[in-house]
Amino acid sequence: MASGEETLVYEILSGDVDSYALLVKRYQKPIYNLMLRMTGSEQDALDLSQETFVRAYEKLEKFDPSASFFPWLYTMGLNLARDFLRRAKRFPMESYEPEDNFPVDIDQDDRLAEKIDGQEVLEGLQTLPVDYREALLLRFHEGLSVSEVASALGLSLSAAKMRIHRGLLKLRQVLQEQ
Amino acid sequence: MEKTPVNVEKDLRRIAGLIADIRYAEPPESLAEKVLANIKPKKMTFFKRLWRRLRTPVSVSPLRLLPAGISVLALFVLAFTLLWRPPEERVVTQRISEGADQGLSTVMLFLDRPDAKDVEVIGSFNNWSQEGVTMLWDKDRRLWVGVLHLKRGSYEYAFRVNNREIVADPKAILHRDDGFGHQNSILIIGNGNGNETRI
Numbered sequence: 001m002a003s004g005e006e007t008l009v010y011e012i013l014s015g016d017v018d019s020y021a022l023l024v025k026r027y028q029k030p031i032y033n034l035m036l037r038m039t040g041s042e043q044d045a046l047d048l049s050q051e052t053f054v055r056a057y058e059k060l061e062k063f064d065p066s067a068s069f070f071p072w073l074y075t076m077g078l079n080l081a082r083d084f085l086r087r088a089k090r091f092p093m094e095s096y097e098p099e100d101n102f103p104v105d106i107d108q109d110d111r112l113a114e115k116i117d118g119q120e121v122l123e124g125l126q127t128l129p130v131d132y133r134e135a136l137l138l139r140f141h142e143g144l145s146v147s148e149v150a151s152a153l154g155l156s157l158s159a160a161k162m163r164i165h166r167g168l169l170k171l172r173q174v175l176q177e178q
Numbered sequence: 179m180e181k182t183p184v185n186v187e188k189d190l191r192r193i194a195g196l197i198a199d200i201r202y203a204e205p206p207e208s209l210a211e212k213v214l215a216n217i218k219p220k221k222m223t224f225f226k227r228l229w230r231r232l233r234t235p236v237s238v239s240p241l242r243l244l245p246a247g248i249s250v251l252a253l254f255v256l257a258f259t260l261l262w263r264p265p266e267e268r269v270v271t272q273r274i275s276e277g278a279d280q281g282l283s284t285v286m287l288f289l290d291r292p293d294a295k296d297v298e299v300i301g302s303f304n305n306w307s308q309e310g311v312t313m314l315w316d317k318d319r320r321l322w323v324g325v326l327h328l329k330r331g332s333y334e335y336a337f338r339v340n341n342r343e344i345v346a347d348p349k350a351i352l353h354r355d356d357g358f359g360h361q362n363s364i365l366i367i368g369n370g371n372g373n374e375t376r377i
Contacts, residue, residue: 012220013220013222013226014220014222015219015220015221015222016219017214017217017218017219020213020214020217021210021213021214024209024210024213024214025210028205028209028210029202029204029205030202031205032202032203032205032206032209033202033203033205036203042206046205046206046208046209046212049205049209050209050212050213050216053209053213054213054216054217055308057213057217058217060220075341075342079308079341079342080308083306083307083308086306086356087305087306116192116193116196117196118196118199118200118201121193121196121197121200122200125197125200136194136197137197137200139194140194140195140197140198141197141198141200141202143198153342154340154342154343168190168193168194169186169190171193172186172189172190172193175193
């Protein structure tokens with residue numbers, strides 16, 4: 001768990017709303033950006049981020065303080081975003097592709113590393129299926145451990161490892177084709 | 179996992195580094211304010227305060243230990259008395275009779291997931307609300323049991339296991355893709371006029 005969060009959770013449960021403000025400020029950026037990626041709308045992203053934090057606060061009694069807060073919060077946010085899109089009968093920004101329909105070719109061209117930049121990686125990520133994209137961002141941008149990624153995405157440890165690895169390979173393939 | 183060639187591994191490390199450096203959009207400043215405007219201070223129950231205090235290390239002399247032990251024992255007895263609930267089957271029976279009283283059809287859903295910690299039914303019957311219908315664990319049948327009271331009509335539903343895994347009903351006859359890689363199960367309530375079990 002991130003530094004001091006267990007204490008923060010206890011303080012919130014004891015009635016200290018200001019301690020929750022610290023958690024909101026700590027995680028509002030990744031949650032807001034998750035919603036932006038899911039909906040493509042700033043207004044929807046703001047509304048869903050707000051709903052995620054309010055819902056997490058309401059359910060905080062169910063949270064295990066010895067676990068990491070962010071994966072728990074993220075799971076709630078992802079569920080809310082999917083429910084929102086389902087109710088609105090909209091698909092997420094990128095359609096989901098099951099593992100079986102997600103072939104990865106390993107081209108051994110070794111010149112790619114020098115050619116790619118951050119903007120291209122960002123654009124490439126947007127073309128990946130949601131579950132692969134989020135696994136990569138949680139692991140490498142948010143710095144979660146593989147077990148925390150597994151927890152946030154509801155996967156087994158081995159499935160999370162596989163998703164991260166295949167996600168990287170697929171992203172490399174996309175970047176080569178760009 | 180298949181062995182990755184060295185040059186490809188180099189690319190993957192570079193890509194992972196670039197993902198780490200992606201610049202996120204700044205959320206509106208109003209976000210935190212709006213969240214705080216929608217929450218109220220929580221009140222921790224006496225037992226949770228006590229539990230927290232018990233988890234905090236303190237120095238204890240033998241003379242203080244005896245009354246503390248008696249107090250803890252008394253609290254356990256009190257907590258058991260307050261928190262005891264009727265067995266699941268009695269609760270299920272009670273839920274079924276509630277549906278009959280309201281003139282709705284009662285549908286019982288079952289899920290064979292003994293590994294799950296909690297299971298809910300979510301679906302179109304409540305507009306896919308995040309708050310699903312909690313299923314109860316039947317110890318004898320080793321099944322999760324959910325009771326719904328529904329009007330006539332067609333509904334889509336799924337089980338949410340451990341608050342994250344979406345699972346279609348393996349016993350349902352009809353399914354439909356939900357567009358997110360999962361399947362929703364279909365439930366059709368016909369002209370029954372009382373306690374129907376699941377279709």
